[in-house]
Amino acid sequence: MAGKPKLYYFDGRGKMESIRWLLAAAGVEFEEEYLETREQYEKLLQEGSLLFQQVPMVEIDGMKMVQTRAILNYIAGKYNLHGKDLKERALIDMYVEGTTDLMGLITLYPFLSPEDKEKQLANITDRATKRYFPVYEKVLKDRGQDFLVGNQMSWADVHLVEAILMVEEKSSDVLVAFPQLQAFKERMSNIPTIKKFLEPGSQRKPPPDDKYVETVRRVLQMYFSVKLN
Incomplete structure (x- = not known):
């Protein structure tokens, strides 16, 4: 039996949250490894786990998948959430x-x-x-x-x-x-699956706070200011 999908991202929403939502809606249990240090991120890079040097990354069915849309497409297709034709x-x-x-x-x-x-x-x-x-x-x-x-x-x-x-x-x-x-x-x-995900104590993440923002900046070395066009 295949193991649970494992999600590699920060302890926050970002681009991973829609993946959490879709897995939860499909009733699929998953594990997470939170990136908290630059060293964790660099280890994934050195292992060749991040094809385009980016997260999210999801280990599922023997694959290390990156690119949010590709991951969501795969989950939707696997769990009959992508239409009949x-x-x-x-x-x-x-x-x-x-x-x-x-x-x-x-x-x-x-x-x-x-x-x-x-x-x-x-x-x-x-x-x-x-x-x-x-x-x-x-x-x-x-x-x-x-x-x-x-x-x-x-x-x-x-x-x-x-x-x-x-x-x-x-x-x-x-x-x-x-x-x-x-x-x-x-x-x-x-x-039922979504109701469970919306309950306190689930793997759904709260709105991003300052700690989340600082962790993302530190791990990815994003020290510039994001500006609106």
Whole structure:
């Protein structure tokens, strides 16, 4: 029997959090090794474990996988979360890419200066309510189904509920104008595997704090300031 997937990343969200979400939604138990020192990171480099010298890295099914999208694609395909045919997979990929764009704004947020954080917060809310959430609201309304694609939960649904909760942490009333998304969030949050992941004590990570930011900077030697364009 294959062992549990092992995740190599920091003790925080970042690009690994969507991988945690997808594994958890699929009901897959996983282990984690947190990068806390530069030496740990350099050891992975010297071993050749990081193909492009980047994390996240996931050991799964005898592979050392890097590149977040590739890892998520593999997990989605392995656990029947990537649609039943090519057309469904194309729709799922489109929705995932849109959600990823929105989540990228939030992932960048903790690394910004206080001044840029204020601008980014307004940007997150604006993009969510004017560009991304209206799309998913219409898809759910037009389909009249519980899920974005097909008749069962897919990677797109998991990614969207993760994004909704992330945006709500920044703006608690962001779903006021989106009744379909409110109902969707409620349904998804009560799927047993996801409900378990949302409970205290799970492997879900809290919003990034200063300690997380400093650890990432120290391990990756990122001592420059991230600036908004």
